[in-house]
Amino acid sequence: MSITSFPGGESLSRLASPQTKVTMPALSEMKRQGKPISALTAYDYSSARLVDEAGIDLLLVGDSLAMVVLGHENTLSVTMEEMLHHTRAVRRAVRRALVVADMPFGSYHASIAEGLNNAIRFVKEAGAEAVKIEGPRIELARALVDAEIPVVGHLGLTPQSLHRMGGYRVQARTAVAAQQLKTDALALAHAGAGAIVLEGVPREVAEEITAELPIPTIGIGAGPGCDGQILVFHDMVNLTFAPPAKFVRRYCDAGALIRSAIENYREDVERRAFPSDEESYHLPEAARRALGSQLAPEAELNAGDAVVNQDALKGWAR
Ligand code: KIV
Numbered sequence: 609m610s611i612t613s614f615p616g617g618e619s620l621s622r623l624a625s626p627q628t629k630v631t632m633p634a635l636s637e638m639k640r641q642g643k644p645i646s647a648l649t650a651y652d653y654s655s656a657r658l659v660d661e662a663g664i665d666l667l668l669v670g671d672s673l674a675m676v677v678l679g680h681e682n683t684l685s686v687t688m689e690e691m692l693h694h695t696r697a698v699r700r701a702v703r704r705a706l707v708v709a710d711m712p713f714g715s716y717h718a719s720i721a722e723g724l725n726n727a728i729r730f731v732k733e734a735g736a737e738a739v740k741i742e743g744p745r746i747e748l749a750r751a752l753v754d755a756e757i758p759v760v761g762h763l764g765l766t767p768q769s770l771h772r773m774g775g776y777r778v779q780a781r782t783a784v785a786a787q788q789l790k791t792d793a794l795a796l797a798h799a800g801a802g803a804i805v806l807e808g809v810p811r812e813v814a815e816e817i818t819a820e821l822p823i824p825t826i827g828i829g830a831g832p833g834c835d836g837q838i839l840v841f842h843d844m845v846n847l848t849f850a851p852p853a854k855f856v857r858r859y860c861d862a863g864a865l866i867r868s869a870i871e872n873y874r875e876d877v878e879r880r881a882f883p884s885d886e887e888s889y890h891l892p893e894a895a896r897r898a899l900g901s902q903l904a905p906e907a908e909l910n911a912g913d914a915v916v917n918q919d920a921l922k923g924w925a926r
Contacts, residue, residue, distance in 0.1 A: 627703060627704040628704070629703075629704060629706075630665050630666065630704060630705055630706040631706060631737070632706065632737070632738055632758040632802035632803070633802075634706075635665070635666070635706065635802060635803050635823075635824050635836075636802065636803075636822075636823055636824060638665070638824065638835070638836075639823070639824040639835045644835065644836055644837070645665050645666060645803075645824055645826060645835055645836025645837075646663070646664045646665050646666070646836060646837065647664065647665060647666035647667070647668060647826050647836055647837065647838035648664050648666075648667060648668070648838065648839060648840075648841050648844070649667070649668045649669070649670040649672055649673075649838070649839075649840045649841045649842075650667050650668075650669065650698055650701075650841050651669060651670075651673045651676075651677050651694045651697075651698065651841070652677075652694065652697050652698065653697045653698070653700055653701045654701070655841055656697070656698040656701035656702055657701040657702075659702075659705065659841065660701060660702045660703060660704055660705045663704070664705055665705060665706065665836070666705060666706045666708060666803075666826070666836070666838070667698065667702055667705040667706065667707055667708065668708045668709075668710060668740065668760075668838065669691065669694055669695045669698050669707070669708070669709050669710060669736070670710045670740075670840065671683040671686050671691065671710040671711075671712045671713070671767075671768070672710075672767075672840050672842075673686055673690065673691065673694055673710075674686035674690075674712075676840060676841075676842035676843075676847070676848060677694075677842075678690070682767065682770055683712070683713065683767045683768060683770075684713045684714075684768065684770065685713075686712045686713070687712060688712060688715050688726055688729065690712075691709060691710065691711075691712050691715075691730075692729060692730065692733055692734045695707070695709045695730060695734035695735070695736055696733075696734045696735065699734060699735035699736070706737055706738060707735065707736055707737045707738075708736065708737065708738045708739065708740050708760050709730040709734060709736035709738075709739050709740070710739075710740045711723070711726060711727065711730070711739050711740065711741050711742075713768040716741055716745070716748060720747055720748050720751050723741070723745075723748045723751070723752070724748075724751050724752065724755055727739045727752050727755070727757050728755065728757070731757055737758065738757070738758035738759065738760055738802065739752065739757060739758075739759060739760070740759075740760040740761070740762055740805065741759065741760075741761065741762065742762040742763075742766035742767070742768045742769065743762070743763070743766055743768075743769065744761075744763065744792035744795060744796060746795045746796060746799045747799075749761065749796055749799040749800060749801050750799040750800060752800075753799065753800030753801070754800075758802045759796075759799075759800065759801045759802060760801065760802060760803045760804065760805060760826075761793070761796040761801040761803070761804040761805065762804070762805040762807065763789055763792055763793055763796070763804060763805070763806055763807075763809075764779045764780060764789065764805075764806050764807045764808050764809040764830065765777065765778065765779050765807040765808025765809070765829065766807065767807075776808070777808070778808045778809065778810065778829070779808055779809050780809045780810060780813045781810060786809075786810075786813045786816075789809065789813060789817065790813075790816065790817050790820065793806075793817050793820075793821055793825075794820065794821065797821050797822055797823045801823060802823055802824075803823055803824045803825070803826055803835075803836075804817075804821065804823065804824075804825050804826070805825075805826050805827075805828065805838060806818075806825050806826070806827050806828075806830040806834060807827075807828045807829055807830065808828070808829045808830070808855075809829075809830050810831070811830060811831020811832065811833055812831075813830075814827055814830035814831050814833055814834050815831065815833030815834075818833055818834050818835055824836055826838050828855065829853065829854070829855035830855075839856065839857070840856075843856045843858070844856065844857065844858060844859050844860075845858070845859065845860050845861075845862040845863075846858045846860065846861045846862055846863045846864070847862050847863050847866075848863075849863075
């Protein structure tokens, strides 16, 4: 366990800057004002804090968790319990962003009642402020909104439809399919959805839908004409282990950075260069004398020892 970092501990900057919480109605207002909506996925406390503190508007606990965090081949196997567990961790980190939980495959496909119950679990047990559902599930969207649960729709390339689609393929590439997508998006909006993710569709189609829809569109692989953009956290920082999709822009190479840090650490351990004396705790002089220790006198109480939070030390000593 780390005794130098404190879960829930507040950085000064976090305490000093009161922020306006992003809500679902606020996203619609952003669309009205022509302000782009920034969105990212996150799945745990530390990444969610980074995303939130960087000012991202919407944070999705995506079912992409299955692939980028849990190492599954696709998103289909992630469970309600796993999604709840990660949503709770994210919720504890976030102060400003809208926290949206992705309903996993199978949690809303059998019946409206089951979808409703599972969505309620996300709100009640994990603190989600909205849920995302894939596909034009108009009746379910209406039932969720009736139950006071804000809904984000997800149309176009919907990864939970992987087997029906026959792979991850760009959708709405014909006039008929584009028209159907627009009809579905409008139906979701009329059912009360607060925003719609458009994934893997031609930019021209996304632009037209965005122009016609009263609610914001958030694009991923849908071109620049959407009201907002979302990426998978691990894609944008290069923590994935496969070539990126065309629409991914990598903003840093965290994979290379972390790999090299780990290699440096391993080398330091192997050549006994870590930890140093400064990174060690020391016995106070009196205790050392009482023990008859032969340790060097300069190992007197190190200034660093006093820096450690006493409450944390109590936990560590247990
Ligand atoms: O699960 C996910 O990360 C998503 C985004 C790609 C929108 O659904």
